[in-house]
Amino acid sequence: MSQPRVERVDQVREQGTGAVATQFLRELLGLRREKWGNLWGYVFIAPAVLLYFVFQAWPILRGLFMAFSDYRWLIPQTHGWAGFNGLANWVEMFRDETFWQSFLIAVKFSLMFVPLTLILSLLTAVLISQINNGFSAAIYRVIAYMPVILPISIGMLVWVKLFDVRFGYLNVLLQDFGMANPPNWLGSPKMALYTMVLPTVWSKFGSWTLLFLIGIYNINREIYEAARVDGASGWRQFLNITLPLLKPVFTLVLVLGSGVVSVTEESMLLFGGTTGGPAESALTTGVYLYRTAFIHGDMRMGYAATLSLFLGLVNMLITVFVFTTLRSERA
């Protein structure tokens, strides 16, 4: 039979103040444990939570505030609360022709980039999945994934060399085939945006391929065998088995990769800086806001944060649309 509570309290009191304080803490922790579970768990996740707040939550909150301020890097008086300017940045954004031009370019680019990458990665994944030899399949997987791990600066430098108007392999090849004046791939305002699609697809499709491959490898092989027995052709199997069963992967891929792609790094590497290509023909929103924040004049980071937030909101809407459309099939 347990000791009455009054007696236990008296015993602790007799041991002195230190014992009372210790007991108090024990009681407190005990009560909390009933509600919150094992408190040690919180201790263990504390470093991760702290890091999240410092490196994720705080920059997001700070960025949110900056989007409503006239923060200029070169003018310290605009930093902090003094720079708060309400909706002025948003009004400016809606009147900013260059921004809308860059937004349209980014949308146009995305409309080429997303379907192309999707088709190419799906096709590659299906082809690799058809290889029965495990070693050979692994080699192809590595080849497909290689552009993802290659530093983007090196990858784009190679493409710049390939596209060189005078000495690029592509134009030398075209000249060998008799084309007297091959295109100025990266230099012509008419070509630059389309030219930028290819290196970007190349650098990104590897990760999408891997996701599709995981999806394909998870499809039960017996379904294909049953379809074969029923006389279904390879194409029919792809249409009626592979594609429907890959819908969860499509959701993941589209959520991760769709939206208005800002292609900032690719553009800056292909066209050498923040020019946005010849005559700004490939000036995407990412490059425009980078230029606003880090290159021009007083470095208007507040306004750039507004543009960035707007782009984030648009992409959030697209993500919601993708989720809503493919929700029933979500993994």
Next chain:
Amino acid sequence: MSTRITRRTFLKMTATGLAGAALAACQPLPAPGATGTGAPAAEGKVVRIILPSWATGEIPFDTTARQFNEANPGVNVQIQTDFEGWETKVLAQISAGKVEWSGVGIASSASSSLPRWILTGLVQPLDDLIAASKEKGAVDMTTDMLPTLRAASTHDGKFYGIPYSFENISFNWRTDYFDAVGAKEAPKDWETWLSIAQEIKKWGADKKIIPSAFIEDLDASVGSLIYGSLDQPFDDNMILKWDSPEAVEALTFYKKMVDGELTPPHGFDGWLDAYYAGQLASVQAQSSRGVWGQLSFGTDKVTTSPVPTRDGKPHAGTPFWGNCVAVLNKAPNAQEALDYFAYTMGPQNVDFQKTVIKTGKTPVYESAYKAIINGDPQFKTYAWMNDMRDQVDHSVARPFNNYFSIQDTYYRKYIVQLVEPGSTMTPEECAKHILEDSQAEIAKQKL
């Protein structure tokens, strides 16, 4: 005895491990990017200096740090390569009042980076530090320096950035190709340039030689042409005088060169590959590009001259910039950092000046011209640097603001439209667009 670990034991072990890790983390570590200059152990006054890798690759800052440390017991200069976001980190440290680094480089004076560093409070004035320095070359640094470069590093009467070299836009040309069409000298004016270029085009048609090229930047192309047309290229608002007849004439000349296929497409597409392939006869670019050519083809094949101007007169000279180092605001051991810079880059360090010259960058001290370029027969091939010094000596510095980049952006946008095949844009329209867009963007910068 049971070998199982109880929860209590596990927690004790974890806590001990974490405490150990925390203690280890408190121990001072070498800052990221430390190159290990062979300095004595981190005792005494530690002077950390951030420099970009291209600078440490071309100039032996590491070696001079080691020599300086040996000559100054108790001082430990460490050269560290810069890293992503260093500027933000240093500014945060300055706000917090505890700065880890003492010196920094490389900023371009008469350009955007040194004004930015000064305006953001990243760097401090050097006048008092120079006056207090006991290093041999410290005082001579400013007195021996070319006046235009000293002025370009000065803001509100205070001196901020010590240039170790300068560059200016120049005419880098293949003497053998020019010689083949009878041109023994670089053209002095645009008319001569145009006619020589046409001759070279005819002469080099079989080898696909391009007579001339520009670099894409405003300052290396039409900006230089405007400098070469006007005595004062900037208006009261510190913008290039785009609405002047001379600026339109500069654009017209540029278009004539491109339309006549005397340059690569747009004036610059693929110029560097063509240059290295021996298919480019001349390029208007910074003077170090001439040395690149000399290294590839020989010192007798490539040389550098002042840029041709509209009428052969010097006018405003050419855009130029000093490659500067500076001392950080609230830097620890600021005096020692300055002493190190004076020891390394001061005019008394002849070996350092020689190294700078060999990289193709032009020295900043009068004494280096006298003693090395004109005094040492081994440096005869760099005699062209005298012309660069003379040109920079009367050149107009860029205004002290960060607006040149804005004009550069709009210049790049419209110059392509002007010279694109089939373009109907006139030079007047091009100049008007550049000016209006620049003014609109600059207006946004003003509070």
